[in-house]
Amino acid sequence: MTTDLSPREIIKRVIHFQDPPRVGLYFGRFGVDDTVDVFDFHIRDEHNVDPWGIQWTVHPDFPSLGQVKEHPVKAAEDVEKLSPPDPKFYAEKVRLALGNLTPEQRGKYRFIATSSGIWEVSRYLRGMAELMEDMVLNPEVVDAVAGYCTDFWVAFVQEIAPLREEIDAIWMFDDWGTQTEIMISRPMWQRYFGPQYRRITDAAHELGIDFWLHSCGRVTNLIEDFIEVGMDLINPYQSATCGYEEVAERYAGRVAFMTTVDSQSTLTRGTPEQCAAEARRLAEWGTAHGGLIVGSYSYDTPEENERAVFRYFTGTTPEEFLKI
DSSP states (O other), X not given: OOOSSOHHHHHHHHHTTSOOSSXXXXXXXXXXXXXXXXXXXXXXXXXXXXXXXXXXXXXXXXXXXXXXXXXXXXXXXXXXXXXXXXXXXXXXXXXXXXXXXXTTGGGSEEEEEESOOHHHHHHHHHOHHHHHHHHHHOHHHHHXXXXXXXXXXXXXXXXXXXXXXXXXXXXXXXXXXXXXXXXXXXXXXXXXXXXXXXXXHHHHHHTTOEEEEEOOSSOGGGHHHHHHTTOSEEEOSXXXXXXXXXXXXXXXXXXXXXXXXXXXXXXXXXXXXXXXXHXXXXXXXXXXXXXXXXXXXXXXXXXXXXXXXXXXXXSSOHHHHHHO
């Protein structure tokens, strides 16, 4: 397990299948994390208004993002009335955050995380039901809203160009799956969203920055398209829902994954023995040349279950690993 490579170098090798000495680790719960979140684009002001100008209602007794109070886009022309986030402003925030990294964090793989994915923000702006209807009846509305969201991310990536040596990835959150399938048909995804993601991945890759996508649900039948539009790493936490054997057979070695044993069943409600058994199946998502980062899941997870997963992939306890 001893290596002269930094955690940052290990994750780069994992993602690009360049023979890392071990799997990548994302166990912040135990103080073992090869990555660092430099800046999290999940901000709201004192009125619960986010950078997109959307106001939220949050119930104090329920930990969630909340609910959008009003969807501002009623027609395609309303997109022109919106005020997008200022990419220069947020690029400066990233620059300042980089300056605050500790010496230990500087040795880690650095990402910018955002729950403001182009699918999520499109739904917030237009409304879920309305956006679904638009894909059939009003394609110009979908193009306008998705393009508006993508324009910001492309501009933001271009603004952080001077920081290209300091930033390793953009990690975007867009949940595309239900429990049984993707939310829209593949042809619709390819028509409306694939080209938009490609614009972002192209902008990132031009700077040498990776693109990660978090997407929960059964997104198995979209992974081919994720690869096609240039995504470097996919982060589906519902690994059993996606299908351990199916994902391994179809995609191992073709794209990197960051995940753990199934977050909705085994990891959160199973036993340590069950977690270790599923970890064996999950290991097949990686290859001898890399492709797998394993980590914690943030919600309602018994510590002993995550320890079982950690031990399977490292052969040690977190405490022993930190002494190596």
